[in-house]
Amino acid sequence: MxxxxxxxxxxxxxxxxxxxxxxxxxxxxxxxxxxxxxxAPPLLPTTQQAEPAVAAPSPPEPPGPEKSHHLLVFSVTVYDGTISVLDWIVEGRKYRAQVNADMADLAGVGVFETTDAAYSILFGLGKSTSEELTIQNAEALSSGASPSELVQLPALDTFPAGYTSYQLSGPAPSPAHLDADCQGLEDLLAYYDTNKLALQQARQQRETEQAAREQWLKDHPPAPKxxxxxxxxxxxxxxxxxxxxx
Incomplete structure (x- = not known):
């Protein structure tokens, strides 16, 4: 070998x-x-260099209460820039939720914290339109999918006004696990509402810089090396x- x-x-x-x-x-x-x-294989050093003496570090500060850490993994599709459909799995339990916000605003967020919890986020992000969804649902039905398997977009006026919220759809979740399995999403939406303006500004900045980079590369294609x-x-x-x- x-x-x-x-x-x-x-x-x-x-x-x-x-x-x-x-x-x-x-x-x-x-x-x-x-x-x-x-x-030919290079000759590797056989002796180790003596490492310089390092002063002993000062005693660390006493740690505060450690927050519980959670990993949130969502598959997200944003429709028409207004409603996001999120899919996630917790210990084999599948969930789907519709959110009355463009969750692409959170694409630049890798971690966030609440008073007693710390979260890491992984997003699989896509964008689509309600017209494309209608075509996809029709194709799914013609391929034998049941109506319960289709993605349905609720009207925006069915969400409470004034804050970001979600509606669960798909198979009925287990009542015994529902609150715990949805707690991460609820904390994420609360974080989104608290930082909404800053998140939207950061997204706009990222998209502006990305467009500028793409235009510069188009105007100055790198020479092959x-x-x-x-x-x-x-x-x-x-x-x-x-x-x-x-």
Missing amino acids: LNTFVLAQDQSTVEPTPRQVLQQITYFEEGRKVTLQRI DTVIQIWPIKSSRHQTGGTEQ
């Missing part, structure tokens, strides 16, 4: 350390030259002598 170590170097900015080249293949890809070199990739095989500790290498 062979393990392969790879070094990739940009030849326009880095001078590679001379190595004994055992085999070389060159090919062209997307306007640049790529050279693959099999080299030649690349050299160096590899060398090393037998693993599990290599069996006398066997067949693959």
Whole structure:
């Protein structure tokens, strides 16, 4: 069994350390030259450098009460920029909720905290329209899906006015777990309402910067750069002598 170590170097900015080249293949890809070199294994240092003495750190501050930490993972589709459909799973229990807000405003948020809890967020974010949803539902029905499996968008006036809220849909959730399984979403929506203006401004800034980057790259396409990739095989500790290498 062979393990392969790879070094990739940009030849326009880095001078590679001379190595004994055992085999070389060159090919062209997307306007640049790529050279693959099999080299002799480099000599690795066998002695460790003495580390400088480090002063003992000062005693840490006594920790405060530790908050419980939770990971929120949502699949989110925003329709017409007004209603978001969220899907998530808690210990095998599946939930779907419609929210009267554009949850893309939260795309730049990785963590947030409440008084007694800390959350990390992972979003799978998509955008669509009610017209596209109508077509998708019709195709799903023609493929044998049941009406309960379709995504339905409630009217905005069915949500309470003045704050962000959600409506559950799909299979009936377990009453014994409902409050705990939805607590993260409720805390997230409370965080959204508290920081709504700042979140929208940050999103606008991100989108403006992204559009500027895309336009700059369109006007100044990067020139292809030649690349050299160096590899060398090393037998693993599990290599069996006398066997067949693959």
